[in-house]
Amino acid sequence: MSKIYLSHNNIVSAYGFNTQSAIKNIGKEISSVKQFNDKSIMSEPFFSSMMNKKVLLNKFNKLNPKKDYTVLEQMMILSLNSIITDSNLKISEKTGLIISTTKGNIDALELNSNFNKNRAYLTELGNSIKDFFGFISEPIVLSNACVSGVLATSVAKRFIKQKVFDDVFIVSGDLVTKFILSGFNSFQALSSGPCKPYCKDRTGINIGEVAASILVTKQKANLTKEAVEILSDATANDANHISGPSRTGEGLVRSVQSALKEARLNANDIDYISAHGTATIFNDEMEAIAFNRLNMQTIPLNSLKGYFGHTLGASGLLETIIGMHSLQQNTLFKSLGFNEMGVSQPINIIKQTTKKKLNIFLKTSSGFGGCNTAAIFRKAEH
Amino acid sequence: MNSKTFIKSYCQIKDNSISLNGKVLYEGQNTEPFTDFIKSAYKNLDTKYAKFFKMDSLSKLAFLAADVLLKHENVIAEKEENIAIVLSNNASSLDTDRKYQKSIEDDNNFFPSPAVFVYTLPNICIGEISIKHKLYSENSFFIFDNFNPSYLHAYSTGLLEEKKAEKVLCGWVNLDEGEYNAFLYLVTKEEGQIPHTIKKINSIY
Numbered sequence: 001m002s003k004i005y006l007s008h009n010n011i012v013s014a015y016g017f018n019t020q021s022a023i024k025n026i027g028k029e030i031s032s033v034k035q036f037n038d039k040s041i042m043s044e045p046f047f048s049s050m051m052n053k054k055v056l057l058n059k060f061n062k063l064n065p066k067k068d069y070t071v072l073e074q075m076m077i078l079s080l081n082s083i084i085t086d087s088n089l090k091i092s093e094k095t096g097l098i099i100s101t102t103k104g105n106i107d108a109l110e111l112n113s114n115f116n117k118n119r120a121y122l123t124e125l126g127n128s129i130k131d132f133f134g135f136i137s138e139p140i141v142l143s144n145a146c147v148s149g150v151l152a153t154s155v156a157k158r159f160i161k162q163k164v165f166d167d168v169f170i171v172s173g174d175l176v177t178k179f180i181l182s183g184f185n186s187f188q189a190l191s192s193g194p195c196k197p198y199c200k201d202r203t204g205i206n207i208g209e210v211a212a213s214i215l216v217t218k219q220k221a222n223l224t225k226e227a228v229e230i231l232s233d234a235t236a237n238d239a240n241h242i243s244g245p246s247r248t249g250e251g252l253v254r255s256v257q258s259a260l261k262e263a264r265l266n267a268n269d270i271d272y273i274s275a276h277g278t279a280t281i282f283n284d285e286m287e288a289i290a291f292n293r294l295n296m297q298t299i300p301l302n303s304l305k306g307y308f309g310h311t312l313g314a315s316g317l318l319e320t321i322i323g324m325h326s327l328q329q330n331t332l333f334k335s336l337g338f339n340e341m342g343v344s345q346p347i348n349i350i351k352q353t354t355k356k357k358l359n360i361f362l363k364t365s366s367g368f369g370g371c372n373t374a375a376i377f378r379k380a381e382h
Numbered sequence: 383m384n385s386k387t388f389i390k391s392y393c394q395i396k397d398n399s400i401s402l403n404g405k406v407l408y409e410g411q412n413t414e415p416f417t418d419f420i421k422s423a424y425k426n427l428d429t430k431y432a433k434f435f436k437m438d439s440l441s442k443l444a445f446l447a448a449d450v451l452l453k454h455e456n457v458i459a460e461k462e463e464n465i466a467i468v469l470s471n472n473a474s475s476l477d478t479d480r481k482y483q484k485s486i487e488d489d490n491n492f493f494p495s496p497a498v499f500v501y502t503l504p505n506i507c508i509g510e511i512s513i514k515h516k517l518y519s520e521n522s523f524f525i526f527d528n529f530n531p532s533y534l535h536a537y538s539t540g541l542l543e544e545k546k547a548e549k550v551l552c553g554w555v556n557l558d559e560g561e562y563n564a565f566l567y568l569v570t571k572e573e574g575q576i577p578h579t580i581k582k583i584n585s586i587y
Contacts, residue, residue: 043489102503104474109483122474122525140533141525143474144505151522155537161544162536179479182486183499234546235520237467237512243500254518258546368500369509371521 002218004157005380007227008083009321012075012173013210013308014049017059018082023325026307029334029353033194033206033309042181047194049208049309050176051075065132070105070115072175073128075211080171084133087215087222089167096165097139099126100152100172102313104143107177129171137165146276146367147235148172149212149316150375154233156216166218173211174312180207187243189280195310197277197303197335198284198349200342205278208309212318220380226328228377231265231360234258238370245283249290251372252364256294259374265360267295270376272332272361274323277303278310279337283366288343299362302350306336316365316373327358327379387542388574390549392567392586393451395443400427402450404586416562420446436497437510438478439562444469444507444555445514447564451551452515455568459516465568466520466547467508468538473558474504474525507555520546529554529565531583538569539578554587 014032015022025032032049053071060074063081076099089095101122108119118124126139142148142155149172156168174180184190184205191204216230217223236254238246246252260266273296275287284303291297304319311318326333334353341349359379366372394401398410398419408426410419420442424434429449437445448467457463478501485493500506505523512521520541524533538550553566565587569578576582 103479106479106483109480111487120476120479121472123472123527126525127527138526138530138533142522143503143525144521144523145503155522158537158540158544159533162540164533164536178486179483179502182492182494183482183496183502186494186496186499235522236518237509237521239512239516239518242506242509242513243496251518262544368503369505369521370512371505371509 003229004160004216004218005223005227005229006153006214006324006377007217007223008087008215009213010079010082011210011212011318011321012079014051017078019321019325026322026333027353029336031194031307031336033208041176041178046181047191047206048176051209069128070108070119072105072173073125076129076171076173077132079211079213080129080133080169083213083215084169091133091135093136094166095135096137096156096159096168097130097135098152098156098168098170099129099139099141100148100170100313100317102143102145102148102174103180106179107175145369145371146312147316147365147371147373148313149318150320150363150365150373151235152317153216153230153320153375154373157230157233160216160218168216169213170216170317171211171213172314172317174209174314176207176209191279194337195279195305196337197279197305198343199338200340202279202284202342204280206309208311210308210311210314210318212314212321214317214321223380223382226324227380228324228327229380231376231378232259232262233375234262235371235373238372240370242370243368245286245366249286249293251370252287252290252366253293255372255374256362256364259376263376265376270296270299270360270362271358272326273299273301274319274361274363275301275303276365277305279305285343288345288347291347292345297346298348300332300348300350302333302335316363320363323361323363323377327361330355330358332356387539387569387571387578389576389578389582390568390570390574391451391454393447395447395564396562400450402454407450416560431514438501440475440477440555440557441501441507441510443557443562443564445510447555447566448511448551451566451568457515462516462518463549464519464547465517465549465551466541467511467517468522468534468550468552469508470524470526470530470534470554471504471556472525472527473556475502477557478502529587531580535580535583542569542571
């Protein structure tokens with residue numbers, strides 16, 4: 001079986017309109033999370049990472065859109081446009097389009113929305129992006145809570161293996177909305193300050209917004225310098241609770257075990273773990289338990305939520321892209337927001353950005369519905 | 383087309399009727415709304431699972447279809463079978479999304495509930511099925527314009543070929559504006575009567 005790679009990538013975020021702007025700031029340990037006071041989203045001030053919508057629209061209008069696009073569509077189209085252009089790939093019926101999102105255009109349900117309420121159907125979002133670029137195949141919208149972004153790379157790989165597609169473009173994204181913030185707030189899951197994954201005084205999540213996209217391909221020609229091979233991937237359910245993580249980390253353990261088995265690797269072959277680390281009490285504790293059960297407690301690990309907040313359906317893909325650049329630069333990025341160990345089992349949290357020879361990394365995510373996804377990536381040989 | 387995978391059983395819930403492998407198992411009253419129909423069906427099928435009443439409508443629909451099918455296949459929680467769940471629909475969780483949106487629309491009448499919010503994700507119904515039947519397996523929820531047997535066929539075949547699962551519980555569960563349709567089928571590598579082909583899926587759908 002031929003190898004499958006993750007190659008051209010883009011991140012549209014509060015840092016800027018490309019991956020480089022995010023990587024540059026992360027390298028300097030600068031967060032994009034700050035305090036906002038926007039009563040249309042939340043009655044009290046909140047911490048988040050959000051796009052400047054005027055700058056976004058200006059940038060988007062340069063693509064000469066022929067109709068109106070929602071904010072999320074603008075972000076996704078800008079992101080995808082960048083990698084379609086860079087990859088120079090001609091879209092055919094063998095080119096797949098995966099859209100990873102949890103809530104899509106959920107803001108279309110708001111009373112003062114400029115868009116028809118039907119825009120909240122995820123297929124509307126999918127078709128809007130499909131039509132903008134002239135994709136031929138029906139878009140595959142993936143909505144599997146917070147694991148969607150990592151799962152999307154796994155789904156792309158599986159469709160390529162089944163010869164449905166030769167190449168797959170994935171675009172992922174979710175917005176910071178009143179819907180999302182009020183929901184997480186009703187769970188008392190929002191942090192009153194910048195989030196602090198795995199830290200003793202962590203109090204919860206910051207919700208952030210990005211659009212991230214990537215090309216998944218079996219063609220070795222024209223790979224980017226940070227391209228990785230996707231060695232393996234797996235999803236497993238906790239079969240325990242719909243809104244809380246398993247106390248034993250069962251699903252996370254099983255997903256990582258399944259991914260290691262497929263890649264024929266052992267725990268000690270992993271150079272770096274890009275973990276989920278939402279900074280809620282229960283999630284971070286669950287991960288520490290799972291990584292100890294997996295004998296992975298000494299592998300350098302970070303959560304990137306301190307830089308972007310939790311970007312929901314985009315987070316897994318966003319963090320995979322950062323992981324690719326981490327490998328390429330042989331750099332372990334600091335797990336921002338961490339000061340003092342706040343989980344009951346030892347884990348090797350990256351306390352400062354350091355140079356280290358890296359070859360293989362593990363990406364994990366966990367989400368509502370009890371789902372957990374793991375994927376293992378290795379530097380592509382050029 | 384030669385098929386190396388087979389459909390073991392299938393279950394459909396629509397038009398106030400539940401059928402298993404093409405035979406009607408339960409019929410409700412013609413005029414009753416979904417909420418009444420599904421409650422009577424639950425009782426009539428002797429489901430006995432108290433958590434059912436806390437679920438939103440989409441989860442009730444998916445859960446009951448899965449329960450009918452998995453019970454028929456003698457899937458018991460103790461065996462912890464490796465059955466992947468791959469579901470799809472058109473309306474995602476919009477039925478509950480609209481309900482949740484109403485609870486946050488008016489600042490003077492603002493009452494967001496975590497018990498409602500958690501169901502504003504379509505894959506929660508996969509979690510509900512997994513909990514009941516102790517399935518620690520592969521999950522995925524896709525959104526398509528219409529039932530798309532070719533994508534589902536490719537994806538579930540891949541899971542079986544790559545040994546990510548021994549069986550795949552696959553299908554369509556849509557609930558929107560009072561209309562509903564669940565069509566679930568179990569795919570295996572065990573030789574059976576119904577070949578797992580796109581054509582066959584279309585004919586039993």
